[in-house]
Amino acid sequence: MSNDIPNTPVLSEAKTSEDIEQTTVDSSEVLQVEDDSEYAIRIKGLNKCFEPYGYQQFRHVPMRLYRNSKTLWRNLKLRLQGKPVVKPGPRGFWATKDINLDIKKGEVVGIIGRNGSGKTTLLKLITQVTHPTSGRIEIYGRISALLGVGTGFHPMFTGRQNVYMGGMILGLSRDEIDKRFDEIVEFSEIGEFIDKRVKHYSTGMRSRLGFAVAVQLEAEILLLDEVLAVGDAGFQRKCLTEIRKMRESGRTILLVSHNTNAVKTYCDRAVLLEEGEVVRDGAPADVVSFYLANMFEDGKAKALGAGQERMGNGAVIIDNYWFEDELGRKVASPVCGETMTLCFEYVCASPDSTTDVEIGIAIKDEGGKYLSRISTEKTGYGFKKMQENGVMRVTIPRLPLIPGIYGFDYRMTAEGDEADYIVDAGEFTVAEGDFFGTGMCENHSPILLDQVWTLGDLREDDNETEVAEDDQQSAA
Amino acid sequence: MYDHIKPHEVITADRSSIWLNLYQMWKQRDLIRMLTMRSIRGRYQQSLLGIFWALITPVCYMVILNVFFGLLGGFSSGDETPYSIFLLAAIVPYQFFAKCLGDGAGAVLSNEALIGKVYFPRIIFPIVTTLSASVDFIIAFLFFCVCFVVLKQPIDMHLLVLPVAILGVAILGAASAVFVSALTVKYRDVRYALPTITQLMFFGSPVWYPSTIVPEKYHILWGINPLAGVIEGFRWCFFGTETASVKLIISSTVTTIFVGIFGIIYFNKIQRELSDMI
Incomplete structure (x- = not known):
């Protein structure tokens, strides 16, 4: 922050003694003071403390006395009982x-x-x-x-x-x-x-x-x-x-x-x-x-759905989740365009009787709009045999999400019955990366698609596919 | 684009001026006018009789007081003035005062949505309340003037003081609105106490009885109720009787000025905290 610009044009009625000294020292700068400031807003040492609700009311009035007398009485009682006196916490935010x-x-x-x-x-x-x-x-x-x-x-x-x-x-x-x-x-x-x-x-x-x-x-x-x-x-x-x-x-x-x-x-x-x-x-x-x-601490496992309501019969539940990179190292946030592995630590109450476990993750943007759903059901990866505990991993090669903050809902079923379901179960940030390999990043659309562009002549339909294929080959 | 650069603003933690910034209010006159118009129109929106309520209320008051205190209670104006017009001369300023006090209590609180989001001098809110109440006052006052002429009351030199008396009423109304609007934000109790206080002021002011009913040696003390002297002064302009108490008027004028100054100082003192308290 460059606060120490010497020829600070401060408006005349707001001059501090320092400013006046500076302007009188150098006559060429006096002219600049008359000129309009190059600044739009200047903020110096700004503090704002919100007093706790109701505190203002008790500031000068007899009510303050009443409050204080109550505190005194309480402290006196504590002292008599030989307990430590409670100090009031810091006031205000x-x-x-x-x-x-x-x-x-x-x-x-x-x-x-x-x-x-x-x-x-x-x-x-x-x-x-x-x-x-x-x-x-x-x-x-x-x-x-x-x-x-x-x-x-x-x-x-x-x-x-x-x-x-x-x-x-x-x-x-x-x-x-x-x-x-x-x-x-x-x-x-x-x-x-x-x-x-x-x-x-x-x-x-x-x-x-x-x-x-x-x-x-x-x-x-x-x-x-x-x-x-x-x-x-x-x-x-x-x-x-x-x-x-x-x-x-x-x-x-x-x-x-x-x-x-x-x-x-x-x-x-x-x-x-x-x-x-x-x-x-x-x-x-x-x-x-x-x-x-x-945004998040480095590469630690986070509790899934902390503070959120859990639904389901609890046959299989997930406690923690974290991210890993291509080499299996825990990372704080996945990188756009790189391999993302999302890991879930699961606990299964009775592994012998629990079969056919399916998990689905719905990824949302900051505004809560659903972007994509990843699941074992539609992709045919369903888990047949569970252990008492273990890790479920889902790997997405070349993560097609732009840098930003995302959240996800999660739902797990065992034999078709809902085992565990949490809305807003977790969140993650996607760090910047080079999805296209061009050093440039798309910023406006949330999803990045692999793409191939071609330029061709205006010809009959049947020839067009050939040209596209040719170009693709030459591009590769 | 930077033509308007001159009014630089400096915000510091220092307390703002405790005095009324008339220049600032003059700059915001368009806003004050608009908010006032809007408040008047909004008040009588979806009401059948609309602005006529400004007439109906004082007339009803007059009739009721006339029946209960005049006919049944045997009160009179203390001289040859008819009791009905004697009542009306006090009801008109009293109603204005009561309205300023009542609406003033909500003037700041009810504009919560604005206060938390945009800034302009907050004192505009109670000022707008006073202005919109004064429209009712003017209507009632004109009605009173008509009655005054119709009843063939004698007109004398006292009427020349009328502008001063009206100014007194206006200052008292505005001062109460400013003070009460700030006080209510800090202590919500004010809202619940106000109806009782307004009632007390009604009985504690010479509305339905002449000031002679109170021994003269107490008149200076009585003037602590600013409304008493303001009503007395207002009435004196029209009837100019010997019975009017100069002591009461002077004493109340002092109280009114005090309320005005104190109200403005208090409002300005807490106006920076308003948005945090609401």
């Missing part, structure tokens, strides 16, 4: 810890991190929806934000009223919004629903309108939180196209997303947050691969 970020104008910055890593809190702090516990944020320009689905919308207002309200909050005049209104409606594809109340909108409509307002009102800085997580494929594509357009027009964008591929493709820079701290900041590809590689 630090959602962001000492965040320092300088975002330049025109930069598209992707913010990634696990759930609860402070991404949304960071955006909320920038938009002033919530206030920092300590630290400082400087903003150069107007901010338009889309924090989740259909946000900033008043459910009782119509779409039209919400559009105007959104613009007014941004500081636009009625005329300015009038000018952009038709574009917004057109972009959102909302049609005549614009005069219906937002509470009757579908999630998709809300997110479309929200995105349209955020984008079309032309604020210099755009904050987008998980906009790609909602809406259908068509809308997502539209969002991404729009983000690319805005990037070209020099707008500053902060994009919070779980979609690591979108971050890699559309961002100039990525920031990885973990437990409220910036762990990595740099080129998207590096940050994303660091993130994916560190």
Whole structure:
């Protein structure tokens, strides 16, 4: 992080004594101070602590006394009984810890991190929806934000009223919004629903309108939180196209997303947050691969379906799973385009009487959409004879999944009866790899297919197959 | 594109100004106007009589009070003013105050969806509540003026002070809305206590009795109830009787100013925590 740029143009009323010194030392830099900042957002030492629910209420009031007296009484009793006094645990939850970020104008910055890593809190702090516990944020320009689905919308207002309200909050005049209104409606594809109340909108409509307002009102800085997580494929594509357009027009964008591929493709820079701290900041590809590689501990067996409901008669159950590479070594995450072996440690209650065991794994993407199912049933691999315990392995040569995070459901049957069934049994990340052997990776579609391309003349059908075969041979 | 670059924003952990930022509110006037219009329209949506409720409620109040206190209880205005118009002159400001207090309690809470997602000065919410309540006030007030003329009440110089009296009513209403809206977020108990408090204020103010009913030496103390003096002052503008208590009016004015300042300071003090508390 380069915070120590000497000729920092800070706005006059926000100068710290240091800055004033610096600007007076070098007269050539004074000119730059008058010039607009090269930064869009500067964040220094930002902390946010959420106090536990109900704590604020007890801050200054007599209720505090009551609470304290109760604690004193309890401690006194413990002391009399000769037991150790319980110290109160740490109060509050630090959602962001000492965040320092300088975002330049025109930069598209992707913010990634696990759930609860402070991404949304960071955006909320920038938009002033919530206030920092300590630290400082400087903003150069107007901010338009889309924090989740259909946000900033008043459910009782119509779409039209919400559009105007959104613009007014941004500081636009009625005329300015009038000018952009038709574009917004057109972009959102909302049609005549614009005069219906937002509470009757579908999630998709809300997110479309929200995105349209955020984008079309032309604020210099755009904050987008998980906009790609909602809406259908068509809308997502539209969002991404729009983000690319805005990037070209020099707008500053902060994009919070779980979609690591979108971050890699559309961002100039990525920031990885973990437990409220910036762990990595740099080129998207590096940050994303660091993130994916560190999502899970290295190559250890993980408990299957931890915390999930188990169904089935339990004739055969699976406790742990892990991944192995081609050479049978345990790995943290399988690699795209390489051999993936998924191993399951099973326990069979009565091996003698359990026959005909079938297992099925349904692989899902981050959004929960099913991508593919691998099973012993359809492939004819069913297990006839079980031991008391052992390992089931399934090997997929040249893993055709793009880098990212995946989950799976799992179901096992013995003699046709359900033995064990867990929804969201486990998850894994696919690390980056070279599926096509070209050094390039497909980012947009979840499944990678082996493919052969040919170029031929426009001829009769019967000759075409021959040409394709020829080309295939020459390619090989 | 960076024409608007001037209004840089600096967010720090320092407490924001505790004073009312009028310039900021002026910048948001379009938003205030829109939210107010929306609130008025929303209030009477799907109601048969619509805006007429602004008339019906004070008239009903007047009739009920007239029957119970005037006819059965034997109360009067204390001079030659008819009891009915005497009542109405107090009911109109009282209703406005009660509405500000009642709606103010939910002003911030009911906008939870907005507060958690977008930022604009939160004080706009209780201000909008006051503005939308003042529409009802204006309608009721005009009705009162008509009654005043129809009943051929004498018009004198006191009426010149009317704008000041109305300002007093408005300030009291806005101040209560601002204060209560913030207080409710912190202590939800306020919501349950409010109906009782509003009732108490009704009986503790010279609505259905003239201020002469209370010994004059207590009038300064009585002024702690800001509504008492505000109603007295409002009524004095129209009837200008000797019976009006100057002590009460002055004392209540002080209380009103105090409530106003305290309400704004309190609101600004907790406004940064609002989104975390809701």
